[in-house]
Amino acid sequence: MFKKILHVLATCLLSACVTSPTGRSQLVFMPDAQINQMGLQAFDNLKKQKPISTSSKYNQLANCIAGAITQETGGNWEIVVFEDASPNAFALPGNKIGVHTGMLTLVDNQDQLAAVIGHEIGHVLARHSNERASQEFAVSQGMGIIQAVSAPQTALGQTALGMLGLGAQYGILMPYSRTHESEADMIGVDLMAKAGFDPRQSINLWQKMEQASQGRQPLEFMSTHPSHATRIQDLERHMPQAMGLFQQAQSQGKQPHCN
Ligand SMILES: [Zn+2]
16 A cells, blocks of 8 residues: 555656646546547447437537537537437547437526536546546556456446446446536536536536436436535536626627527
8 A cells, every 4th residue: 555655656756746727736647648548449339339319409409519618628529419318428538528318308408508518528628537547546457447448348347437437337336526526517617608608507407417316216427426515506606707708708709509
């Protein structure tokens, strides 16, 4: 154990202590190229396994919202709508976004879906997968974890998918930490506001999620993105800044009409 801590500290001193988009210092030492490769591999597998929605209405809506938001982040992003009634959404390193049709039917408006997508993109921009890999696995398991997503049947493969936030179908839930959730919330709300979506709808969205999660079957989305008591308060406290960005976007003519 002591050796492990020494190893982490040594790696940290060498190169790995970086700063997240919100200014939090992170221990991140896995090569981004390989973490992205993991995301791409997992996304490819999903596209082969899961039916993709052919609804032009849903595809248009999701692409319109993701397009407006990723305009603010730069980079090439791919969004795929999966035919799946469970309300879920995810984003993977390598700039891949997946949305279930069940999420599209759950939200009340484009702004709530923008809040979901912004939050997911926030996890990717803040390199949370890399941070989790660095913290939890790299030291003990070595680079084997990277290849593990190609073998989802193995224990290591399931762990790797859990780390990407995709483990639920294998019964491996690895919820994001409260720190990661808050950070994705802040990044996501600013992003949606900059793209011209009403950031106040993020609060409605999380309230709606919590309500939906109290049904007979808890939402997969909420088990990987756990809510904490101060989430709404934190969002409310952050709202003046987000509203400023929203008003600025509107005055620049950014007024998306996705539905
Ligand atoms: Zn989250």
